[in-house]
Amino acid sequence: MPNCVRVPVVGETIQSVERAAAILRLLASGPRQLGVAELARALGLPKGTLHGILRTLVHVGFVEQDAATGKYRLGATLLHLGSSYLDVNELRTRSINWADALAGRSRESAWIGTLHEGHVLVIHHVFRPDDSMQTLQVGTYLPTHASALGKVLLAHDPYGEATQPLEPATKHTIVDPAALEAELDQVRARGWAAEMEELTEGEVAVAAPIKDARGIVVGAIGIRGAVERLVPDGGLDMRFVSYVRDAARAITRDLAR
Numbered sequence: 502m503p504n505c506v507r508v509p510v511v512g513e514t515i516q517s518v519e520r521a522a523a524i525l526r527l528l529a530s531g532p533r534q535l536g537v538a539e540l541a542r543a544l545g546l547p548k549g550t551l552h553g554i555l556r557t558l559v560h561v562g563f564v565e566q567d568a569a570t571g572k573y574r575l576g577a578t579l580l581h582l583g584s585s586y587l588d589v590n591e592l593r594t595r596s597i598n599w600a601d602a603l604a605g606r607s608r609e610s611a612w613i614g615t616l617h618e619g620h621v622l623v624i625h626h627v628f629r630p631d632d633s634m635q636t637l638q639v640g641t642y643l644p645t646h647a648s649a650l651g652k653v654l655l656a657h658d659p660y661g662e663a664t665q666p667l668e669p670a671t672k673h674t675i676v677d678p679a680a681l682e683a684e685l686d687q688v689r690a691r692g693w694a695a696e697m698e699e700l701t702e703g704e705v706a707v708a709a710p711i712k713d714a715r716g717i718v719v720g721a722i723g724i725r726g727a728v729e730r731l732v733p734d735g736g737l738d739m740r741f742v743s744y745v746r747d748a749a750r751a752i753t754r755d756l757a758r
Contacts, residue, residue: 520546521554525563525575534572592711592720593624595755600627600722603748607741609726610635611748612708614643614650615719616658621651629726643700646681647674649708650721652694656685657710657718673698693742694721698728705731707741709749714757722749 523544528535537555541548555573558564565576596613604611604627613625621643628635645651647670667676675681688694696706708723723745724731731741 517554520544520550521558521563524551524554524558528564528573528575534567534570534574536570536572540573591756592752596625596711596720596722596752599748599751599755600625603722603724603744604628604630607724607726607744609724609730609741611722611724612638612650612706613711613720613722614648614654615721616645616654617642619645621645621648621654621721623650624720644668644670646676647671647696647700649694649696649706649723649725652684652688652696653708653710653721653723654718656688656694670700671698671702673702675699693746694723695737695742697732697737703728705737707731707737707745709742709746711749712753712756719756722752 524540527540527543535543537548537551540546540555541551544551555564555566559566559573559576562576564573566573592615593613600611600613608630610629611625611627612623614621614623616622623638623641623643626638628637643651645655646667667678667681668674669676675684684694693707693709696708698704700706704725705728706723706725708721710718711720711722713719724741731738
């Protein structure tokens with residue numbers, strides 16, 4: 502049974518906001534899921550009042566309700582917001598040098614992304630170190646199910662499942678939910694993801710997770726290049742996997758300091 506948390510009313514504060522904050526704190530510090538009765542007893546609130554606040558928190562994505570048990574837990578939207586400062590600021594700052602080194606070592610373009618509203622947001626992009634014409638992709642979105650970065654992020658998302666339709670980008674894109682889940686199981690088991698012409702015909706990508714000091718995956722780093730360079734003999738050249746995982750581990754160590 503969670504400890505009783507009384508909601509103070511101080512000065513000009515808004516009571517409903519204080520109560521919502523108390524619910525979120527309780528869900529964050531107690532068991533993974535709590536029912537209305539448990540929350541009402543712990544907070545000292547009438548069930549009717551609590552239901553109204555919970556409906557609002559569910560509506561904005563800060564809380565989720567388990568369809569089977571009816572209990573509540575923190576929502577993915579709130580979890581993503583909690584790490585957003587790190588994702589778009591500190592993560593990019595700490596990653597720039599390692600992304601540059603990865604592009605130089607692999608001779609391919611390097612990408613860093615985070616989850617944002619069901620897509621991969623590209624927060625850093627380093628050009629392939631040659632004289633070819635390239636377009637900067639910072640700020641663009643990639644589909645989670647069709648990109649190596651997205652597979653890494655989906656595999657480690659607290660409520661990991663694709664929230665967008667599994668639309669085909671190429672004939673190789675995984676569009677079957679069961680096949681995608683099997684792929685994500687592999688990603689979790691081996692610690693990296695590959696994407697074989699699933700986003701763009703003729704291109705292959707490899708990515709690995711970046712973790713913060715708490716061990717939570719807050720981003721992914723990877724490379725993208727032509728299939729003939731990354732898959733020269735019909736199988737992925739594992740040197741590129743090593744390059745990507747080395748970079749991911751280096752950024753993870755920096756974030757842990």
